[in-house]
Amino acid sequence: MKKVRILKKLKALLTENLHINPARNPIHIRLEEDNIVMEGIVERVAYKKKALLCAMGLEGVKGVVDRLRVKPAKKMGDKEIKNHIIDAITEEPALDASTIEVEVKDGVVDLEGKVPSLSHKRLCGVFAWWVPGSTDVINSLIVDPPEEDSPEELEDAIRIVLEKDRLVDASKIGVAVDENWVVTLTGAVNSDAESLAAEDDAWYVWGVNDVINKIEIVK
16 A cells, blocks of 8 residues: 555656656656666656656655666667767866776766766766767766865856857856755746756756756747
């Protein structure tokens, strides 16, 4: 009975919070020993992250097993995805590709190795997400020496990412991060596509708990 109640509650939360087409974003959920297992393919990283947040906030749930994948913008093989990520890291002057290991299996990217700062770790993760064939990114990079994180550090990283994204005019977008690692985006852009690109960029950054998109569209 408890199992049925939890799953019913989660389905209601997903419907209420995601506002997505279930046929185009199929999310399958089940309960295994008080852990929620979530599987499926969704159209945007925001849907994946928000679905996981819904599950994590449920009472009586020990943990969440994430098997959700983001639908790739382009069909690519694992080797091609890996090469694109390595190229992006190599071309970034702030990064040292020799300390970073990239593995890809079925579109899921795993980043391992060492980087000198949290900003480097976050930037590597975003580069991996930006490859159109990537379906998920596991950022296991170690910051050495260890660095204390903060909302200000996260805010700076998001600004850097927005400035590097050719689909976004970063000068028109405001970024704020609160003590709960919730990001609020403000400003005005020329299209829905640019607004969604900025929102996705924020979600791509490691450590973000939620993204509130208040960007206005001015056409």
